[in-house]
Amino acid sequence: IGWNELPKEFLDLVTRSLRLQALVRRMDEEIYGSALADMPPAARRVNPVSDQISLLNTAFARG
Template sequence: MSEPSMGSGNTIRLAERRVFSHSFKPLYDEGMGLVEQTAEYLDGKGRVEAKNLSRLAATLYAAESMRLTTRLMQVASWLLLQRAANSGEMTRDQVAEEKAKVRLDTASAREDAAGWSELPSAFLDLVNRSLSLQALVRRMDEEIYGGGAPAASSARRSNPVSDQITLLRTAFAGG
């Protein structure tokens, strides 16, 4: 494992130090735990709760569920790539190249959207936690790798699901 890069002057980038050290494990565990909790909720209690929503709220729930799962899959992909770099399975350059496919900008509906107040509180908690985690990961990503991916990389995105499968295969290729 190489030493963290230096920022301007002798300032060590704290996000980079966190990602490329043992203190990354709690962040990784939090992210993967949220993925698991969300899947359990959406497949169980959430499915039951959604059946009791008005048509408007049910439509919003369906759309927000897709945003939630997309957001979490993107965050999970980023975390898996950082773990691969941290464990030496991938070089930091390989991670930077692959992570350019990861989008950390999945928005959510606004709280004043019609039907929002009808959504189950457990679901809203998952949405809010996922947004907080995405914001943290995005800040860390910007500090470590710099802001913004090249425009060409996002223009080439023909199939986001295929991109996610490729990222997951890459992250697990060493194991």
């Protein structure tokens, strides 16, 4: 299946998703400036909230 053969609704969703992604990148650049670009990729993926939730799930897991 080629790109043009995909459903119009799906193509619209992809287009909107890419625009949103570009907007978030611009906002990140405004907020964090070049500091974000200077970070290694692994450091950019760090999510302290997710880490804390994982710790809580582990602490309260029933075994």
